[in-house]
Amino acid sequence: MSILEVKNLRKVYSSRLGGNRVEALRDVSFTVEQGEYVAVMGESGSGKTTLLNILAALDKPTGGTVLLDGKDLSKIRESSVAAFRRDNLGFVFQDFNLLDTFTLEDNIYLPLVLAGKRYEEMHGRLAPLADRLGIADILKKYPYEVSGGQKQRAAVARAVITDPKLLLADEPTGALDSRASDELLRLFAQVNARGQTIVMVTHSVKAASSAGRVLFIKDGEVFHQLYRGNDTDELLYQKISDTLTLIATGGRRQ
Amino acid sequence: MKLGFYPRLAADGIRKNRRMYLPYILTCTGMVMMFYIIMYLAVSPSLDAVKGADTLRAIFALGSWVIAVFAAIFLFYTNSFLMRRRKKEFGLYNILGMGKGNIARILLWEAVWTAILSIGFGLFAGIALSKLAELGLVNVMHEEVTFDLTVSPVSVLRTAEVFGVIFLLLLLNSVRQVRFASAVSLLRSENAGEKPPRSNLLLGFTGVLLLAAAYTLAVSIKNPLAALLWFFVAVLMVILGTYLVMIAGSVLFCRLLQRKKSYYYKASHFVSVSSMVYRMKRNGAGLASICVLATMVLVMISSTTCLYFGEEASVSQRYPRELSLTATFTDERDSSVDPVKPLREAIVSIAESRGAALSRVCDYRYLNVSGAFLPDGEVETDADRLDSFSASTLGNVTTFCFIPLADYNAMTGENHTLKDGQALIYAYRTSFDGDTLTFKRGLSLRLVGTADKFPGSGSAAMDVVPTVFLVVPDLYAAMEKLVEGMSEETEQYLVMRWLFQFDTGLNAEGQQALCKELRAKLREGGEQLIHFEGVTVGAIECRELERDEIFGLFGSLFYLGVILSIVFILAAVLIIYYKQISEGYEDEARFHIMMKVGMTKPEIRKSINSQLLTVFFLPLLLAALHICFAFPIIEKLLRLFGLNNVSLFALTTALSAAVFAVFYAAVYRLTSNAYYSIVSGAREDS
Numbered sequence: 001m002s003i004l005e006v007k008n009l010r011k012v013y014s015s016r017l018g019g020n021r022v023e024a025l026r027d028v029s030f031t032v033e034q035g036e037y038v039a040v041m042g043e044s045g046s047g048k049t050t051l052l053n054i055l056a057a058l059d060k061p062t063g064g065t066v067l068l069d070g071k072d073l074s075k076i077r078e079s080s081v082a083a084f085r086r087d088n089l090g091f092v093f094q095d096f097n098l099l100d101t102f103t104l105e106d107n108i109y110l111p112l113v114l115a116g117k118r119y120e121e122m123h124g125r126l127a128p129l130a131d132r133l134g135i136a137d138i139l140k141k142y143p144y145e146v147s148g149g150q151k152q153r154a155a156v157a158r159a160v161i162t163d164p165k166l167l168l169a170d171e172p173t174g175a176l177d178s179r180a181s182d183e184l185l186r187l188f189a190q191v192n193a194r195g196q197t198i199v200m201v202t203h204s205v206k207a208a209s210s211a212g213r214v215l216f217i218k219d220g221e222v223f224h225q226l227y228r229g230n231d232t233d234e235l236l237y238q239k240i241s242d243t244l245t246l247i248a249t250g251g252r253r254q
Numbered sequence: 255m256k257l258g259f260y261p262r263l264a265a266d267g268i269r270k271n272r273r274m275y276l277p278y279i280l281t282c283t284g285m286v287m288m289f290y291i292i293m294y295l296a297v298s299p300s301l302d303a304v305k306g307a308d309t310l311r312a313i314f315a316l317g318s319w320v321i322a323v324f325a326a327i328f329l330f331y332t333n334s335f336l337m338r339r340r341k342k343e344f345g346l347y348n349i350l351g352m353g354k355g356n357i358a359r360i361l362l363w364e365a366v367w368t369a370i371l372s373i374g375f376g377l378f379a380g381i382a383l384s385k386l387a388e389l390g391l392v393n394v395m396h397e398e399v400t401f402d403l404t405v406s407p408v409s410v411l412r413t414a415e416v417f418g419v420i421f422l423l424l425l426l427n428s429v430r431q432v433r434f435a436s437a438v439s440l441l442r443s444e445n446a447g448e449k450p451p452r453s454n455l456l457l458g459f460t461g462v463l464l465l466a467a468a469y470t471l472a473v474s475i476k477n478p479l480a481a482l483l484w485f486f487v488a489v490l491m492v493i494l495g496t497y498l499v500m501i502a503g504s505v506l507f508c509r510l511l512q513r514k515k516s517y518y519y520k521a522s523h524f525v526s527v528s529s530m531v532y533r534m535k536r537n538g539a540g541l542a543s544i545c546v547l548a549t550m551v552l553v554m555i556s557s558t559t560c561l562y563f564g565e566e567a568s569v570s571q572r573y574p575r576e577l578s579l580t581a582t583f584t585d586e587r588d589s590s591v592d593p594v595k596p597l598r599e600a601i602v603s604i605a606e607s608r609g610a611a612l613s614r615v616c617d618y619r620y621l622n623v624s625g626a627f628l629p630d631g632e633v634e635t636d637a638d639r640l641d642s643f644s645a646s647t648l649g650n651v652t653t654f655c656f657i658p659l660a661d662y663n664a665m666t667g668e669n670h671t672l673k674d675g676q677a678l679i680y681a682y683r684t685s686f687d688g689d690t691l692t693f694k695r696g697l698s699l700r701l702v703g704t705a706d707k708f709p710g711s712g713s714a715a716m717d718v719v720p721t722v723f724l725v726v727p728d729l730y731a732a733m734e735k736l737v738e739g740m741s742e743e744t745e746q747y748l749v750m751r752w753l754f755q756f757d758t759g760l761n762a763e764g765q766q767a768l769c770k771e772l773r774a775k776l777r778e779g780g781e782q783l784i785h786f787e788g789v790t791v792g793a794i795e796c797r798e799l800e801r802d803e804i805f806g807l808f809g810s811l812f813y814l815g816v817i818l819s820i821v822f823i824l825a826a827v828l829i830i831y832y833k834q835i836s837e838g839y840e841d842e843a844r845f846h847i848m849m850k851v852g853m854t855k856p857e858i859r860k861s862i863n864s865q866l867l868t869v870f871f872l873p874l875l876l877a878a879l880h881i882c883f884a885f886p887i888i889e890k891l892l893r894l895f896g897l898n899n900v901s902l903f904a905l906t907t908a909l910s911a912a913v914f915a916v917f918y919a920a921v922y923r924l925t926s927n928a929y930y931s932i933v934s935g936a937r938e939d940s
Contacts, residue, residue: 058850086852097847101532111851113524119515
């Protein structure tokens, strides 16, 4: 059963006076099945971030629909969008977006506190999660006291502690060194193995090669997609590389 | 005409940062205006007509300097907020190839624009309002006024000078800050994170102790003189304590809240508590400043209002009768003759010749001795044997006023009899419980009753120390005994006097004329027309004549109190505003993240409200607490001004607190809206 359905998505940005129109997404359609791990690739300016913002209900599409678990995102009232996001979506950002006024623990609790959960319940959920993510020892620290990789793992914990229907990740390895990146990707794979649906936007081949399926976006359209099948990470890496070369050298759509 | 590049860039910078600059310029304008008005009043010619103009001028001249110093300190404080925001811009200019010298030129022009705007508008408003201020003042002083608008060039010049210097200092400070910072550190300065403060138990505890000690001090002091001495100590302790408590104590408090999980992990508390912990270190100082300012305003307004409206009571305490004379016995050791009799007859005849009918006559001889109660309960009258500067001595200094029984009986119409060594007692502003009052090395009196019909005297009301009246059977005998316990030096202050005071039944002019005639005819030193043997006439006071002086003093204090309060309130408001605005900019990113994580707008509003409410009303609550404890000590100080009306003071205090709270709440609304619009602006930008 598909958890996310994107149909004929279109997004046009126009400058304030309506003069300069930029078509960020032309016609994007794809679906994501329950428990899938999808990477969305594309160069800067290809519309990846616009797509993610629309999936996250942070932005409204000009045309087309996004159905999350059968619910049309554009039909949600403005006042309940935030609550919807809190209850159904988890986010991992490139720059972590941890609040420097909170300890890591409190940062992770944030969405649950906003949802009005009791401390005992939050604590019960965090304990096993922190163990799995390897951050149990640093929960009491403040973000400025820990490394980037640790921050990102705390951010992952914050994203999945609500058991979201969909985990959205925007260049999650963008601000990490290669070792921390590897670790994070292993973590994503692990989280995905437990049934978590993930959509990750990235232009890192390495990151994309840990996904189950890779979508390529070019000029506001889905240009190509690769399924992992039974490929290893290395083989998938090779295939992605080849595709990117093809795109960059102006190959035609297959 | 085309403006140069730098002036335009500077003007642009000011315009773009309107939200920061507008309040700043408005405050500068307000300060300039207040300074001009006070300066103007100090030299205004229409004050000449006001009685006590000299007192008034001196007080205003002092007040203008208070404003200048305060303005300098305060503008430095607010300017640092501005610089914090501007540094990023300057860092960018620096990176784009502008040298530090060029940036200094921009800063120079910004200072010039700000100075021109604020001094210009400030002087304009000052001149426009100075007449109003003058009218208000003269009205406060119960005088007539003329309605012509005048400008005082001296005051204009002085104002421009003083604020010119302040702006120059501000400019130098800004240039210094830019000069010593690298481009990158300028660029990042606004976002420079800071470590969350560790809760400092020791500091917070010291603060609480200081406050507690100051409070105890304020409540336990019974004597106005000691109050005067200790008041400033207490004020310093309270200020220091407030800062410590706000800075360290508040962090501690928030940490405790965080530890209480069922409270902390609630949507409405979670964000506000944690961000308060984070910024209390810096904001604690701001909050403490607001609290101190609020306390100052409340103390000033309530006490000067009380003085002003309690003036009449104060005057009639100080001058219980319309006319009052004192005379000194020059040969007091001889008890066989009564040198007072011819003097009294002369006064009565002069008074009656002016149509006065004497009533409520107070007529007695007395002997004043200063002494201090020692720890053993006895009284030391020899100043050489007292450690006159120790606080415990000061607190126990008392004036002892001996009055002969014959005079007391004649005056009150009572019929007491006293044996040798016995006395009646009346303790004014103090209490005495024992049944024997002993003076070291001399007189010992058994107290057999109270002289409660005593009409009181103006000098006791004016005296800063309490007075114990002692009615004794024989003044001369008492005097001889007292002398035994004194050194020769102290002894010469022991003089017997005569007090004669009465109402005349005349109108104000009649009283004043009579007083002047008495002075001319009786007083030593002037054109003394009548001579008396064995007695010298001292002060001749007329309530109507003295009232103007008191009005001059209280009226100008009241007026200055109001003006300074306005200045301080302005300052407090601005501190709050800037704090919130700059926090708003810092929080913008945080709330942005929280919205991404799923915080709804109503939740943001709620969290802001809970934060602002604490930030706003914590200082006000603490200020109210300060006022409650300051009340007894200020009430004692007011007695030094001859004001003894506790309920009036309570009323003015409560009223000023209420007015202040209402005003404060209005500012709160304004600020919270500004803050909210900044913070939620993040939503639209995303």
